[in-house]
Amino acid sequence: MPRLTLDQGTVQYRDTGDGEPVLLLHGYLMNGRLWEPVVDRLAPDFRCIVPDLPLGAHRVPLNRGTDLSPAGIARLVADLLAALDLRRVTLVGNDFGTAVAQIVAARHPERIGRLVLTSGECFDNCPPVWFRPLVPAARVPGLLGLSFRSLRLRAVRRLPFAYGLLTKGALPHDMIDEWTDAFFGDAGVRRDCAEVTRHLDPAPLFDAAERLASFDRPALVAFAREDRIFPFAHGERLAALIPGARLEAVPDSHTWVMRDQPEVTRLIREFIRATPAGTPPKDGGLLPRG
Secondary structure (H helix, E strand, O other): OOEEEEOOEEEEEEEEOOOOEEEEEOOOOOOHHHHHHHHHHHOOOOEEEEEOOOOOOOOOOOOOOOOOOHHHHHHHHHHHHHHOOOOOEEEEEEEHHHHHHHHHHHHOHHHEEEEEEEEEOOOOOOOOHHHOOHHHHHOOOOHHHHHHHHHHOOOHHHOOOOOOOOOOOOOOHHHHHHHHHHHHHOHHHHHHHHHHHHOOOOHHHHHHHHHHOOOOOOEEEEEEOOOOOOOHHHHHHHHHHOOOOEEEEEOOOOOOHHHHOOOHHHHHHHHHHHOOOOOOOOOOOOOOOO
8 A cells, every 4th residue: 555654653545546536434443454445436537536544443653643633644644644745635424533634624625526425434423432441541551451351252242232232134244354463563643543542532523513513515425324333413413513415315324324235335426426515516416315
């Protein structure tokens, strides 16, 4: 993978295809490979950039002392866009990547042309209830690693406090092996993950929501109807507060819409083609309602 050196440290990313840029953000204790089914379908028409965010499954730790609060990670994404000289970007988020995407759009909208928010953290659901014990655990040296040790057992991964509620399909165990290997393989990666976890808090998302009420770019909110971690009602609320946002209900899916319903690619592609970047969509839009 290419590497980019920022003030915060080195970030690895995937860069596939040509055309208008689409930047896709993943969730906690995952990496950018999660988006592969969507990238494979989008790359013939668009340039897809997928960074490995410092959320515990990255391979290269950031510089010690880097701000890894939600606002700090959003700044890192904004700096990555600037370093790659990407403009009028379609920013797509999922899981904690949706939280980051909201903050980027709210605080650093200069290079954002469109916003796509799929099932993920917003409002007071940060972190979600199943994962809130991780925040105090991250404040005790070594305890977060001890908490994650059981994730090396494939039988454990289907439990609600692991990856079990994120998908309706089979878990991508080979990929999860890669994520846990990255976490346990480098003390700096574990340090980054603990720093991220200590700063999980809903306040930045309430601030982002307030700012997004004046967001003037096209926005698509595509939440899974059956998600048990990130309720569809939150997607409805997001779509209601962002001016002109489109709301789509993704059927037969949990959080990982890109895995359960790769057809979500069609929604993203049609949304990009129907809305000029940086221009608020017309009333009614061109997408069917979910």
